[in-house]
Amino acid sequence: MGQNHGALKISKGGKDIPNAHARATYCDFDLSLTEIYKDLISLGFRDVFVAPDILNAKANENFDALLSQSELLRNYVLEYVKSHNDFPFGPFTSCIRRLFLPRLDVDIDYGCGLGKTTFAVDFRGDIYPCHRHSSNEDQKMGNVFGEFRENNQVYTSEKCKTCWSRYSCTHGCSYNDHELTGSTSMKNDYWCRYSQKLTELSLALCSQLSEKQLMNIMAIKPVLIDNNN
Numbered sequence: 308m309g310q311n312h313g314a315l316k317i318s319k320g321g322k323d324i325p326n327a328h329a330r331a332t333y334c335d336f337d338l339s340l341t342e343i344y345k346d347l348i349s350l351g352f353r354d355v356f357v358a359p360d361i362l363n364a365k366a367n368e369n370f371d372a373l374l375s376q377s378e379l380l381r382n383y384v385l386e387y388v389k390s391h392n393d394f395p396f397g398p399f400t401s402c403i404r405r406l407f408l409p410r411l412d413v414d415i416d417y418g419c420g421l422g423k424t425t426f427a428v429d430f431r432g433d434i435y436p437c438h439r440h441s442s443n444e445d446q447k448m449g450n451v452f453g454e455f456r457e458n459n460q461v462y463t464s465e466k467c468k469t470c471w472s473r474y475s476c477t478h479g480c481s482y483n484d485h486e487l488t489g490s491t492s493m494k495n496d497y498w499c500r501y502s503q504k505l506t507e508l509s510l511a512l513c514s515q516l517s518e519k520q521l522m523n524i525m526a527i528k529p530v531l532i533d534n535n536n
């Protein structure tokens with residue numbers, strides 16, 4: 308990192324990318340999640356969102372390592388906010404916002420909008436509820452040159468209705484659920500364990516941040532934290 312990556316020149320300090328957000332996928336849970344955040348933040352990304360590779364969670368012999376790495380990251384976040392004026396920790400930002408800010412009813416059981424506000428169209432013009440489900444015949448929702456129709460898939464789960472974490476959870480990825488459980492209406496346990504851990508850690512973080520810091524994290528506009536409070 309910090310080298311010239313093809314056409315995009317990135318230098319430490321991030322002068323080349325002042326308003327860019329980084330989105331990374333975390334595949335090997337034995338690697339330090341905190342170091343990944345440190346590296347990406349040092350490049351100057353304004354927000355960093357590292358999402359675990361839930362689909363291949365089985366490939367990680369020790370899924371608990373993800374939960375431990377998330378705890379270590381929370382410790383780093385607490386250290387970071389003591390001496391910085393920003394909060395570039397995307398998963399915690401979005402979880403804290405979900406915990407405190409009003410959400411639309413549809414958003415509560417149905418995080419990503421697949422098949423409702425999000426669609427994918429493949430090269431034949433076939434319509435699917437999202438790009439990951441494309442080419443899967445039972446997910447097809449018509450064709451742009453023909454009819455559009457609702458498919459008969461259920462993307463919500465009964466399990467979520469009684470889950471303590473339902474108001475802060477994004478409900479993960481329906482494609483992952485389908486691949487790991489065989490159904491789009493069954494939530495995979497890997498996601499649930501990770502999501503609940505993220506909620507726990509976010510609540511713990513909230514208890515240790517000042518009111519002003521929390522208000523800044525929840526603002527739609529840039530997150531600037533006054534460390535004097």
Ligand code: SF4
Pocket residue numbers: 464466467468470471472473474476477478479494498499500502503
């Ligand atoms: S943690 Fe699992 S069961 Fe709970 S709301 Fe999220 S997806 Fe649903």
